[in-house]
Amino acid sequence: MAYEKDLITKLSRLKEIEPRNSWVLFAKTSIPNEANKEIGQNPSLIYKIGHLVSYVRYLERPAYIFAVLAFVVFGGIGYKVSQNSLPGDPLYSVRSIIEKATTGSDSSATFKVAERRLADLRRVVEGNKVKNLASATEEFNLSVAEVSRGLLALVENEPEKALQASRELVQLQKGKAQIEQILGATIGEEETSGLKSATKILVESELNDLLKRSLTSEQEVLLKEAIGAYQAANYQKALENIWMISN
């Protein structure tokens, strides 16, 4: 009987088992949000913060701390080194993966990628890094092909955004021309031709739009010049005039 009493006393001490405070708070805020999410309501800011805080529990174990620290330190070093890599370098694939993961897939993103590839190519040319030249050129050509496709899709589906994109396009073409001047050669003839076709379609679309609008006499003059530039296949000049009319 005394033994039974002792056992019961010990059992009552199991009351000391309590959940972690962080979990109690997290569950309290996340459960209503989880239930509401199922019926189509968005989680609140408190839930989002609570969710982030909940990850702190993984830091309670030393093994996790070392793993996380190792990941942060080596990952950080790897990330930093890969960011300075150029096409043709061993770590370039890491940079490429990170870029793909952090850059969207819309037309604005394709321009950003092309600008980066152009910057890479400029570094290669200016630094006279011969071993990287072929890879850098190939990467740039691929990005230009993407820009051409993106531009055509933009003219077709979102013409209002196409004019804005054309500014980035002209910058890209200017940058390319500068590098070609340094190299003394044309980069990616096929891709350049594709880009030119896409630009032509963009200019046509913008000119057709302007012809339907009522313009001031000053704008009429600019439009005539733009049409002349278009007929002379000087699409860059045509675009510059279109911008002036649109502003």
Place this chain on the structure above:
Amino acid sequence: MEEIDQYFNQVYDQYVNKIYRFIYLKVSLVETAEDLSSEVFLRLYRHIQKNNPVIENPQAFVYQIARNVIADHYRSKKITVVSIEKTTIEIEDIQERTREQGEVSLEMDRIKEAIAKLQGDYQDLIIWRYVDELTVPEIAQITGKTEENVRVGVHRAIQALKGKVDV
């Protein structure tokens, strides 16, 4: 909506520790106990959303959900037999966690180990009667048994536990 949240918070605050403890003593793992406890209160919240927020006996209700959640957990895991080897690993795991968290002494681990070896119904009765210190009528409300049956069950459960602690 506000009324639902208010009522849920009230029940949650009152029973979260008990439900967690009840589940932890049966599953012996902190992470699993947390996940299953969350599931209990999620089911409670859904019930409150669908029905009248006021539950006649919230304690009996949440314990009943907890029993169902644990049963679902074991069913999904298809655990039918716990081998001696597995039990040893679990005990070691419990001891490790206990040392880490400083929650209870090693003596308490022996008791927890013994509870874990009991059959499900006896585990419930021991936890309710002697850990959470529920009254016999309260246990009768949870289980749906008569008070007499509960008394007999509790007596048998404590005898069974003595046998496991002595081993």
